[in-house]
Amino acid sequence: MKQLLVFIRKEFFHVFRDKRTLxxxxxxxxxxxxxxxxxxxxxxxxITLTVIDQARDVNATQIINKIKSSSxxxxxxxxxxxxxxxxAFKKGTAKCALIFxxxxxxxxxxxxxxxxxxxxxxxxxxxxxxxxxxxxxxxTAYQQEISxxxxxxxxxxxxxxxxxxxxxxxxxxxIPGVMALVLMLVCTALTSxxxxxxxxxxxxxxxxxxxxxxxxxxLAKAVPYLVLSLANFTLILLLAVFVLDVDVKGSILLxxxxxxxxxxxxxxxxxxxxxxxxxxxxxxxxxxxxxxxxTLIFTGFMFPLENMPWIFQWIxxxxxxxxxxxxxxxxxxxxxxFSYIWKExxxxxxxxxxxxxxxxxxxxxxxx
Amino acid sequence: xxVLRFILKKEFRQIFRDKTILAMMLVMPTVQLIxxxxxxxxxxxxxxxxxxxNDHSTLSQQLIxxxxxxxxxxxxTASPSFHEALGYIEREQAxxxxxxPPGFERNLVREGAQHVGVSIDAINGTKAALGGSYLLxxxxxxxxxxxxxxxxxxxxxxxxxxxxxxSNWYNPLAEYRFYVVPxxxxxxxxxxAGFLSALNIVREKxxxxxxxxxxxxxxxxxxxxxxLIPFWVVGLVVFxxxxxxxxxVYGIWPVGSFALLYLFAAVYLVAMLGFGLLVxxxxxxxxxxxxxxxxxxxxxxxxxxxxxAVDSMPRWAQGIAALTPVTHFVKxxxxxxxxxxxxxxxxxxxxYLVVFAIVLNSWAIWNYRKTS
Amino acid sequence: xxxxxxxxxxxTKQFGDFVAVNHISFDVGxxxxxxxxxxxxxxKTTAMRILCGLSYPSSxxxxxxxxxxxxxxxxxxxxxxxMSQKFSLYxxxxxxxxxxxxxxxxxxxxxxxxxxSDRLVNKLGLTQEAxxxxxxxxxxxxQKLAFSVAIFHDPQIVFLDEPTGGVDPITRRQFWDMIxxxxxxxxxxxxxxxxMDEAEYCxxxxxxxxxxxxxxxxxxxxxxxxxxxxxxxxxxxxARGAKRSAD
Numbered sequence: 001m002k003q004l005l006v007f008i009r010k011e012f013f014h015v016f017r018d019k020r021t022l023x024x025x026x027x028x029x030x031x032x033x034x035x036x037x038x039x040x041x042x043x044x045x046x047i048t049l050t051v052i053d054q055a056r057d058v059n060a061t062q063i064i065n066k067i068k069s070s071s072x073x074x075x076x077x078x079x080x081x082x083x084x085x086x087x088a089f090k091k092g093t094a095k096c097a098l099i100f101x102x103x104x105x106x107x108x109x110x111x112x113x114x115x116x117x118x119x120x121x122x123x124x125x126x127x128x129x130x131x132x133x134x135x136x137x138x139x140t141a142y143q144q145e146i147s148x149x150x151x152x153x154x155x156x157x158x159x160x161x162x163x164x165x166x167x168x169x170x171x172x173x174x175i176p177g178v179m180a181l182v183l184m185l186v187c188t189a190l191t192s193x194x195x196x197x198x199x200x201x202x203x204x205x206x207x208x209x210x211x212x213x214x215x216x217x218x219l220a221k222a223v224p225y226l227v228l229s230l231a232n233f234t235l236i237l238l239l240a241v242f243v244l245d246v247d248v249k250g251s252i253l254l255x256x257x258x259x260x261x262x263x264x265x266x267x268x269x270x271x272x273x274x275x276x277x278x279x280x281x282x283x284x285x286x287x288x289x290x291x292x293x294x295t296l297i298f299t300g301f302m303f304p305l306e307n308m309p310w311i312f313q314w315i316x317x318x319x320x321x322x323x324x325x326x327x328x329x330x331x332x333x334x335x336x337x338f339s340y341i342w343k344e345x346x347x348x349x350x351x352x353x354x355x356x357x358x359x360x361x362x363x364x365x366x367x368x
Numbered sequence: 369x370x371v372l373r374f375i376l377k378k379e380f381r382q383i384f385r386d387k388t389i390l391a392m393m394l395v396m397p398t399v400q401l402i403x404x405x406x407x408x409x410x411x412x413x414x415x416x417x418x419x420x421x422n423d424h425s426t427l428s429q430q431l432i433x434x435x436x437x438x439x440x441x442x443x444x445t446a447s448p449s450f451h452e453a454l455g456y457i458e459r460e461q462a463x464x465x466x467x468x469p470p471g472f473e474r475n476l477v478r479e480g481a482q483h484v485g486v487s488i489d490a491i492n493g494t495k496a497a498l499g500g501s502y503l504l505x506x507x508x509x510x511x512x513x514x515x516x517x518x519x520x521x522x523x524x525x526x527x528x529x530x531x532x533x534x535s536n537w538y539n540p541l542a543e544y545r546f547y548v549v550p551x552x553x554x555x556x557x558x559x560x561a562g563f564l565s566a567l568n569i570v571r572e573k574x575x576x577x578x579x580x581x582x583x584x585x586x587x588x589x590x591x592x593x594x595x596l597i598p599f600w601v602v603g604l605v606v607f608x609x610x611x612x613x614x615x616x617v618y619g620i621w622p623v624g625s626f627a628l629l630y631l632f633a634a635v636y637l638v639a640m641l642g643f644g645l646l647v648x649x650x651x652x653x654x655x656x657x658x659x660x661x662x663x664x665x666x667x668x669x670x671x672x673x674x675x676x677a678v679d680s681m682p683r684w685a686q687g688i689a690a691l692t693p694v695t696h697f698v699k700x701x702x703x704x705x706x707x708x709x710x711x712x713x714x715x716x717x718x719x720y721l722v723v724f725a726i727v728l729n730s731w732a733i734w735n736y737r738k739t740s
Numbered sequence: 741x742x743x744x745x746x747x748x749x750x751x752t753k754q755f756g757d758f759v760a761v762n763h764i765s766f767d768v769g770x771x772x773x774x775x776x777x778x779x780x781x782x783x784k785t786t787a788m789r790i791l792c793g794l795s796y797p798s799s800x801x802x803x804x805x806x807x808x809x810x811x812x813x814x815x816x817x818x819x820x821x822x823m824s825q826k827f828s829l830y831x832x833x834x835x836x837x838x839x840x841x842x843x844x845x846x847x848x849x850x851x852x853x854x855x856x857s858d859r860l861v862n863k864l865g866l867t868q869e870a871x872x873x874x875x876x877x878x879x880x881x882x883q884k885l886a887f888s889v890a891i892f893h894d895p896q897i898v899f900l901d902e903p904t905g906g907v908d909p910i911t912r913r914q915f916w917d918m919i920x921x922x923x924x925x926x927x928x929x930x931x932x933x934x935x936m937d938e939a940e941y942c943x944x945x946x947x948x949x950x951x952x953x954x955x956x957x958x959x960x961x962x963x964x965x966x967x968x969x970x971x972x973x974x975x976x977x978x979a980r981g982a983k984r985s986a987d
Contacts, residue, residue: 018653018656020651020652020656021653021655021656021659024656024659024660024663025659028659028660028662028663031663032663032666032667035667035671035685035688036670036671038682038685039670039671039681039682039685039688040670040671040676040681041493041676041680041681043493043494043497043680044677044680045679045680046679046680047679047680048679089537089707090703090707090708090709090710090713091709091713092699092703092709092713095679108530112529113529113531114529114530114531115530115531115532115533116530116531116532116533117532117533117534117535118532118533118534118535119534119535119537120534120535120536120537120542121536121537121538121707122536122537122538122539122540122541122542122546122706123538123539123546123547123702123703123706123707124547124677124702125410125536125539125542125543125544125546125547126410126544126547126677127677128536128539128542129542132534133498133501135532136532137501139530139532140530142530143529143530155480155481155482155511156431156476156481156482156483156484156507156510156511157481157482157483157484158483158484158485158486158503158504158507159483159484159485159486160486160487160488160500160504161485161486161487161488162488162490162496163457163487163488163489163490164489164490164491165490165491165493165496166490168490168493168496169493171493172490172491172493173491173492173493178670182666185662186659189655189658189659189662190655193654193655197655280574280654280655281389281567281571281654282388282389282392284567284654284655284658285389285392285563285564285567286392288563288658288661288662289392289396289559289560289563290392290396292559292662292665292666292669293400293404293552293555293559294400294404296669297404297407297408298407302675303407303408303409303410304409304410304411304412304492304495306413306414307409307410307411307413308406308407308409309406309407312403312406312407326460329460329491330458330460333491334458334491336458340458340459370844370847370849371844371845371847373844374840374841374843374844374845375841375844375845377840377841377844378830378833378837378841381833381837382830382832382833385832385833385873386832575828575831576824576826576827576828577828577829577830579794579822579824579826579828580822580824580828580829580842581845582794583792583793583794583817583820583822584817584842584845584846585814585817585818585845585846585847586845587814738793738794738813738814739793739794739795739796739813740794740795740796
């Protein structure tokens with residue numbers, strides 16, 4: 001036990017001596033969380049809509065005014081014909097267009113039937129679909145408004161309740177997601193160089209001839225990073241609450257406990273990488289370049305997991321941040337207790353054990 | 369020039385010697401491009417609904433059937449109480465709870481109006497908005513339906529109808545692969561150029577070999593160019609591989625000019641490599657270099673419109689987006705590959721990228737010190 | 741002493757409050773083997789880095805091969821060779837590839853490089869290993885190779901920073917044979933070392949203590965002056981008053 005403490009102290013000295021790395025480690029995740037917390041949103045808004053009004057009548061004008069008063073669109077009426085729209089689409093200056101044909105209002109009033117055309121730039125399908133949805137909603141509402149006999153004999157009136165997010169904060173989903181993503185990548189990278197660095201610098205030999213047990217060596221390597229990462233997590237959490245206005249609904253203690261477990265899991269994976277590679281370069285490329293995109297995708301905050309082919313859903317099961325994302329969403333945003341997250345917690349625990357075992361096994365092989 | 373040739377020879381040899389790194393540079397991006405777009409689908413296909421029917425009447429049953437048959441929803445459970453239904457949302461098994469109050473049918477017939485409760489898990493904004501609006505549409509439609517039933521006939525001439533036709537250009541079915549494949553291509557190129565070059569000089573620092581270089585009469589630009597060119601070539605090879613994968617796996621083949629596309633890729637690579645080299649001149653070891661590169665690449669990745677629309681971000685964030693080379697490159701790649709935009713359409717973006725390339729590389733050369 | 745290839749006058753290097761090199765002055769003549777002695781942390785490496793154009797001095801004057809250390813570092817670099825304390829050839833390149841690279845960097849033609857490297861590989865007895873990675877060579881051979889690479893382009897001066905650290909006595913002997921050969925060919929050798937038997941091989945030596953030059957003469961004169969029988973004794977007498985120790 002005393003041996004271990006001595007060893008951990010040595011590792012602490014290592015970590016704290018390099019002030020620059022320390023600053024980077026603390027600074028980067030903090031800046032990222034704040035930046036992404038404010039900037040990322042799944043909402044589509046402020047879309048520039050090119051309107052070509054060939055009708056120029058009361059009905060078309062009324063509809064255009066309705067569109068203008070919605071918060072989704074910025075109406076641009078400068079284009080006058082179809083060709084101009086084509087050019088603007090190619091240039092990327094316009095992304096969607098609404099065309100009222102000549103005689104729109106006339107047709108609507110006399111024939112009870114009129115046409116409009118929506119054009120969207122399909123190279124951004126999300127935007128395209130949303131635009132069609134929004135415009136359809138506005139047009140349908142207008143149509144009901146001007147229809148006589150709107151008062152139906154029976155009306156079912158839906159009462160909508162937005163659970164957990166009454167204000168409709170569009171970036172709420174991204175905050176736990178980015179937290180999981182950043183913590184996972186940073187923690188893994190930190191320990192991924194811990195062992196391989198000593199191999200590269202040749203100091204590994206000294207460790208190998210020392211009487212320390214391999215498990216102790218690995219533990220000692222991880223402890224300073226665990227402490228640092230927890231400090232980092234605390235900072236991130238404070239920022240989320242005070243800067244990004246996230247309401248922590250559940251137990252803070254529980255949040256810290258599961259986060260500690262998650263950090264340990266990531267550090268263990270880093271150790272596993274460190275013990276199975278031969279150079280810092282390889283270790284870093286694996287833990288950052290190799291894991292960055294898969295982590296982004298399989299955490300599930302950006303792309304819905306249930307849409308993926310089953311094989312990817314299976315892959316996502318081995319990504320720790322996927323489980324952690326579920327956990328912090330449940331505890332932080334929904335205010336649920338341990339009984340709701342015990343399964344996810346168990347998975348993280350299992351991953352930690354496996355990663356540590358693999359790390360230890362490879363470490364031992366090098367001993368012989 | 370002759371000196372540069374020797375430097376290049378050495379750099380290429382080192383790249384090809386390390387098989388792990390080589391594999392990482394070529395295989396990893398290819399594999400990621402093959403599989404990842406399959407996983408990147410923003411579509412909200414199934415909104416899971418937990419139904420609480422407190423009425424158990426014909427009309428409530430009809431409404432539930434209507435919701436289930438609409439194609440958007442999957443009714444996962446019929447719970448006896450709202451409390452129990454909420455449990456499904458808490459465990460992420462349901463997205464929406466539809467609650468039909470007791471006396472639904474009776475009140476509807478007597479008073480002509482009746483409320484139903486729609487509670488949406490609003491943490492996931494997209495799903496909440498879409499799920500909510502789908503459900504409202506279905507209910508509105510059902511209103512129409514019971515009106516028809518009651519009156520027996522529709523009164524023509526009184527209602528008006530706006531017939532909406534829409535077409536999605538360049539991607540008629542609004543499929544996500546057209547959106548994400550170019551994004552992943554750009555992303556992979558960014559990772560390779562940014563990370564590998566960032567690690568390279570700093571590695572020589574750590575190994576002490578940079579000292580031996582600094583004591584030779586190598587010019588600074590020769591050294592930087594010697595580091596840049598090999599990765600530039602690798603980058604273009606990866607880009608070519610990526611184009612082939614896009615064609616074979618996803619059936620996406622650039623509509624526009626190849627020459628233009630490669631011109632952009634070439635300039636973009638120079639810019640990103642300059643970025644990596646700049647990072648490595650400012651850092652002391654590989655861990656630091658990786659962290660700094662990681663920091664910027666994350667910002668590039670999440671704020672440059674690869675997966676989320678830049679237009680929807682706050683003004684200041686759009687400003688940051690404009691200051692990252694990735695924003696311009698991904699925009700252009702989508703334009704050329706999907707829309708077939710020509711040189712005139714993208715010349716402004718080219719100018720941006722050239723400026724990035726010049727600034728980043730000059731900065732890197734300036735900051736690389738042979739004498740401290 | 742007509743041809744002075746290194747001239748140092750009151751050369752000083754300060755890092756904050758710490759004066760690493762404190763007003764040192766000396767000259768080195770052409771073809772001389774100049775030993776630079778001192779305990780760890782005495783400032784040897786710092787002084788050498790200034791002379792090689794790797795570091796700016798804080799004050800004082802110095803010229804190397806006739807070029808100023810403040811302004812003409814790049815011209816200095818064309819005329820010197822350098823072998824650092826830490827082995828710094830590329831371990832993931834072969835012997836021949838390393839030679840080719842460094843030869844090329846100094847502007848030798850490919851034909852010239854091929855001619856010289858054949859001769860060099862033969863001389864070092866590395867014919868078998870020429871196509872092996874440098875990282876796989878034993879330390880002694882690495883050091884001999886590093887020295888050969890440092891003088892491959894026929895520099896006027898070669899700077900050697902503790903070239904024989906960790907090397908066995910036989911290899912050290914061979915290494916010094918190579919140094920003599922280079923000096924005979926007219927290359928000035930500026931060498932730091934901890935081995936006092938090696939100091940005896942030098943034409944002249946300086947001993948640095950706490951950033952200052954405390955002695956400068958031939959080994960014979962120094963021994964006579966301190967009235968001792970070996971350089972070991974000379975060094976001990978000079979260095980025991982040192983305040984700094986370790987790097």
